[in-house]
Amino acid sequence: MSLPLLRPPSADPTREFRLDLFPPAVPEIVGVLRRLLRDTLRGLGLDADPACLILSELVTNALVHGVGAPAVVVELRGGRLHIAVSDASPAPVARPAPDVSRTSGRGLDLVDALADEWGVELIGSYGKAVWAISAVSV
Structure with a gap:
């Protein structure tokens, strides 16, 4: 999902933000990113839990299945949080069939349950971005 870099003139800088992050491909980064988002949203008085879980799942998937x-x-605008995680793999995102006995592979099920909408965009020969949009509340 391509997000514009310009902030609209009507934007409230105390209620909107954008983070462009290029973290290393190490498992520990998932917790670091989750804490950064949690602290940012809580600092604005917003519920951080659903957004942090979405971010954790998308980053984990990029680390495990991506290149x-x-x-x-991560961008908050108009009361909606936009999260996009890209990696260099053009391979399609695989979402296993629902199975209650599975002990892993439920990340996109969680994203689907928590996000208002989500999807995948191919970035030409450069890979893909998995994105999610979720309303945030006080």
């Missing part, structure tokens, strides 16, 4: 270091964009 190279992920790129992460």
